[in-house]
Amino acid sequence: MNIDLLRSKLKERFCRYAQIWTTSDSSFADKGTIPSTECQFELAKLLVEELKNIGVNNAELTPDGYVFASINANCDCSIENSVLFCAHMDTSEEVSGNNVNPQIHENYDGTPIYLQDQVILSAEQDSQLAACANVADTIITSDGTTLLGADDKAGIAAIMTAIEYLLSNPEIPHCKIELLFNPDEETGHGMDKVPMDKITSKIGYTVDGGDASEIEAECFNAYCVSVDFMGIAMHFGYARGKMQNAVTMASNFIQMLPRNESPETTDGYEGYYCVSNITGNVETTHIDVMLRDFTTDGMERRIAAIKTFAQCIENQFPGGKVILNIRKQYSNMKEEIDRSPLVLEKLNQAVKNAGGNAKLSPIRGGTDGSRLTEMGIPTPNIFTGGHNFHSRREWLSLNQLELSCKTLIELAKLYAK
Ligand SMILES: [Zn+2]
Known part of the structure; x- marks a missing residue:
């Protein structure tokens, strides 16, 4: 040939x-x-x-x-x-x-x-x-x-x-x-x-x-964090002061993620957070957050931020719980x-x-x-x-x-x- x-x-x-x-x-x-x-x-x-x-x-x-x-x-x-x-x-x-x-x-x-x-x-x-x-x-x-x-x-x-x-x-x-x-x-x-x-x-x-x-x-270091928000469900008519809405907890959490560190606002060597999925109701709401960063330090910073945001939500919603499951995908x-x-x-x-x-x-x-x-x-x-x-x-x-x-x-x- x-x-x-x-x-x-x-x-x-x-x-x-x-x-x-x-x-x-x-x-x-x-x-x-x-x-x-x-x-x-x-x-x-x-x-x-x-x-x-x-x-x-x-x-x-x-x-x-x-x-x-x-x-x-x-x-x-x-x-x-x-x-x-x-x-x-x-x-x-x-x-x-x-x-x-x-x-x-x-x-x-x-x-x-x-x-x-x-x-x-x-x-x-x-x-x-x-x-x-x-x-x-x-x-x-x-x-x-x-x-x-x-x-x-x-x-x-x-x-x-x-x-x-x-x-x-x-x-x-x-x-x-x-x-x-x-x-x-x-x-x-x-x-x-x-x-x-x-x-x-x-x-x-x-x-x-x-x-x-x-x-x-x-390539990126990649982690996926599954976040479960556990609220307190209650008849809406008698909810005042008692109910904690897991949907609201999740939405407040998502608002804390920096908008300028998302896939659609970054390129080159910039990392990001990305909520890829959300399901749930008043009692429990689940989201998946993708973390991407080229450096090990940067990834540690992102994981620490996620933990801090979870803590903030628990403080804002007394009685509610935020459970994190952090998994490495590739490095x-x-x-x-x-x-x-x-x-x-x-x-x-x-x-x-x-x-x-x-x-x-x-x-x-x-x-x-x-x-x-x-x-x-x-x-x-x-x-x-x-x-x-x-x-x-x-x-x-x-x-x-x-x-x-x-x-x-x-x-x-x-x-x-
Ligand atoms: Zn290919």
């Missing part, structure tokens, strides 16, 4: 994967069912078959829906030189992912792309799309009725094509590579049943990012990745060798890579060329997907040395 073929291979693969319905379902995943939807097995089985067809004979599918495979080094580099490439098979449940119908816009010239009714992509309002128009890139979108699923089928296409390229060019030395395609990243449970016993790599890369050359090696991978500087050094070099210019940016969320990093495999995230994730306006740049694939090939070459 010639390097000039990468582009057509990537386009064909991506469009084929995108058409397979793999929406995950957090209501099942939260109860421990992984994969959360049977349909994810369809893509998993297809990938195992396809890996075998391109010469990866040890490809296997675990009962929990993980595709795992490896190819050996073809040089005498040490056995330590092994990297894990990882991408997820599911798509977000926020927008339908059933009957995805990829639309290919060759030689994109910047004119508005009319997808459906009100769904329009405009280079005028999207500087990244405008940048693609400047180089007559090929843009892939859905037909406007679904998401596209570049998150993360673009990542899968990049990994599969890089592996096919390396196997068909045995004269290019590469390190040992392990592949992991996992279910349920979008539900936050992508690494719950990861077959760690099979993985020997000490270094990993997820291919699940966005714009060209963007590398993510930092910032930066510290762990900084301990193995080679992981980012090689990645920067690989992007450069592939023709890009790596830029580091923080992820305002968690990734499978942050979970893998916690489990001892430092795993930054590599761009795929996908944009507007979890949206009917999701689009993919073929130039950028090609750069992502070339970056993986360059990484495999760099670790061979």
Whole structure:
């Protein structure tokens, strides 16, 4: 396979994967069912078959829906030189992912792309799309009725094509590579049943990012606080001086959260509080508060603030109670990745060798890579060329997907040395 073929291979693969319905379902995943939807097995089985067809004979599918495979080094580099490439098979449940119908816009010239009714992509309002128009890139979108699923089928296409390229060019030395395609990243449970016993790599890369050359090696520390407000219910006619309304307690508590530290008022390295859910009545009201912060100190400050606000509410509503249940969700991978500087050094070099210019940016969320990093495999995230994730306006740049694939090939070459 010639390097000039990468582009057509990537386009064909991506469009084929995108058409397979793999929406995950957090209501099942939260109860421990992984994969959360049977349909994810369809893509998993297809990938195992396809890996075998391109010469990866040890490809296997675990009962929990993980595709795992490896190819050996073809040089005498040490056995330590092994990297894990990882991408997820599911798509977000926020927008339908059933009957995805990829639309290919060759030689994109910047004119508005009319997808459906009100769904329009405009280079005028999207500087990244405008940048693609400047180089007559090929843009892939859905037909406007679904998401596209570049998150993360673009990542899968990049990994599969890089592996096919390396196997068909045995004269290019590469390190040992392990592949992991996992279910349920979008539900936050992508690494719950990861077959760690099979993985020997000490270094990993997820291919699940966005714009060209963007590398993510930092993410939020994340906590979720369940808050139960226990009021005192009473016949409203005789409530004076006796009733404590749990709904009022919850609403007063929410008012104490700083409005300028919410998801909709922050970006970059700013953290936030976010009430994601509220249910209840006069007697008991329940809310979930998401806490996000890039620093450990910042997270401690947020947790302390929540405790103080809870105390204030108890003081304001004598006889009422506020019960906090504070749970860690994931932590910032930066510290762990900084301990193995080679992981980012090689990645920067690989992007450069592939023709890009790596830029580091923080992820305002968690990734499978942050979970893998916690489990001892430092795993930054590599761009795929996908944009507007979890949206009917999701689009993919073929130039950028090609750069992502070339970056993986360059990484495999760099670790061979
Ligand atoms: Zn993703």
